[in-house]
Amino acid sequence: MTDNPMLNEWYPVGILTELTSEGRDTLLMGEPIHVARDAGGNPVVATKDGRCLPVRARYGHVWTSLGTPAKELFDIPEADQPGRRLVDVGVVRVKCSPLRAVENFLDIAHFPFVHTDILGAEPHTEVQRYEVQIREEVDEVWATKVKFYQPQAAKSAEGGITTDYMYRVPAPTVSILYKTCPPRPGEWDVITLFVQPMAEDLCQVWPWMALFDDQTPMTDLIHFQQMIFLQDRSILENQLPRLLPLDPGMEIPTRADMTSVAYRRWLKRHGFTYGAQLVAA
Amino acid sequence: MSSNATCSDMFTLRGDLGAPSFLPWIARHAGRLGIIGRVTAASADEVSLLVEGPPDLVDAMELGVSLGPIDVWVESIERESLLLRP
Numbered sequence: 001m002t003d004n005p006m007l008n009e010w011y012p013v014g015i016l017t018e019l020t021s022e023g024r025d026t027l028l029m030g031e032p033i034h035v036a037r038d039a040g041g042n043p044v045v046a047t048k049d050g051r052c053l054p055v056r057a058r059y060g061h062v063w064t065s066l067g068t069p070a071k072e073l074f075d076i077p078e079a080d081q082p083g084r085r086l087v088d089v090g091v092v093r094v095k096c097s098p099l100r101a102v103e104n105f106l107d108i109a110h111f112p113f114v115h116t117d118i119l120g121a122e123p124h125t126e127v128q129r130y131e132v133q134i135r136e137e138v139d140e141v142w143a144t145k146v147k148f149y150q151p152q153a154a155k156s157a158e159g160g161i162t163t164d165y166m167y168r169v170p171a172p173t174v175s176i177l178y179k180t181c182p183p184r185p186g187e188w189d190v191i192t193l194f195v196q197p198m199a200e201d202l203c204q205v206w207p208w209m210a211l212f213d214d215q216t217p218m219t220d221l222i223h224f225q226q227m228i229f230l231q232d233r234s235i236l237e238n239q240l241p242r243l244l245p246l247d248p249g250m251e252i253p254t255r256a257d258m259t260s261v262a263y264r265r266w267l268k269r270h271g272f273t274y275g276a277q278l279v280a281a
Numbered sequence: 282m283s284s285n286a287t288c289s290d291m292f293t294l295r296g297d298l299g300a301p302s303f304l305p306w307i308a309r310h311a312g313r314l315g316i317i318g319r320v321t322a323a324s325a326d327e328v329s330l331l332v333e334g335p336p337d338l339v340d341a342m343e344l345g346v347s348l349g350p351i352d353v354w355v356e357s358i359e360r361e362s363l364l365l366r367p
Contacts, residue, residue, distance in 0.1 A: 246348065246351055247306075247349070247350050247351050248310065248344075248345045248348050252314065252341055252345065253341065253344045253345060253348070254337065254340070254341050254344065255337065255340050255341070255344070257344065258344065261347060261348055264348055265347060265348055268348070268354070269354070278351040279350075279351060
């Protein structure tokens with residue numbers, strides 16, 4: 001695994017406010033690691049044989065890498081914007097490829113069928129044409145001008161609205177969703193999916209949000225997002241093949257899958273193949 | 282446009298296309314979609330491909346080819362519409 005470019009990427013391994021001095025054991029790409037808080041209150045991460053790993057404390061989470069990251073952790077400027085509520089949603093363990101978890105988050109077409117009467121509803125199933133690009137200057141996948149009808153786009157939404165979306169993939173196991181902010185037109189709510197790859201077919205998902213919503217109790221915001229993700233989990237754990245195919249093979253991508261295809265192309269170009277199936281089944 | 286409409290497009294693919302797996306892969310993928318995908322010229326860095334079928338499936342062919350097999354890198358696809366018949 002030494003020539004695996006994904007070793008040099010940043011990954012979430014815990015929630016900052018839940019760190020203890022005793023710490024806890026977990027896995028990162030098959031490697032046992034220990035995540036704890038030192039005497040000064042700073043997060044520390046080490047491998048089982050005592051090697052200290054690089055650490056960042058950002059977006060409510062502890063980030064680390066098994067290698068030597070060439071880039072600093074990606075930026076989410078909205079995290080520092082006054083007036084936003086920052087929500088650590090918690091963790092969901094999913095028996096699926098970490099890349100599958102990200103791809104599912106990028107998929108709009110499943111909303112009416114998996115998140116029925118919340119993020120989508122029949123007969124509003126058509127995904128209108130949108131734009132996808134790899135922004136070379138930042139080396140990120142972006143999908144813009146995405147529009148979709150949603151019966152309840154957010155906890156704060158009253159009634160159905162056509163929601164505008166943007167999707168961004170700044171790292172192989174991170175996706176950031178920008179969506180219409182019901183209480184504050186002109187701003188975007190930010191909902192992220194931070195994925196910890198534990199093994200090629202096992203991951204922990206740490207959703208995190210930066211919202212303009214002064215009304216909804218924090219527990220309701222968390223429960224809403226957890227409910228959405230738990231609906232996805234049963235789908236993710238039953239997908240075949242279990243790893244994300246980089247050769248379309250038996251899967252036939254269509255226009256609605258443009259973001260998924262761009263994500264797979266970006267993974268392929270960088271050799272980010274941990275959790276991927278390289279040859280069609 | 283009627284649902285039975287057919288379009289005929291010429292795809293010019295550019296990239297690192299020299300792997301022997303690529304041309305058979307194109308034929309297989311077109312077959313799965315049930316459309317025509319005929320290679321009219323091929324080199325290690327450019328492949329010309331005539332694609333005929335319903336517009337949505339021709340779009341699907343473009344998406345599939347943009348990903349391609351693992352040993353091929355399709356950098357760009359130039360698409361030229363030849364005709365559209367109802």
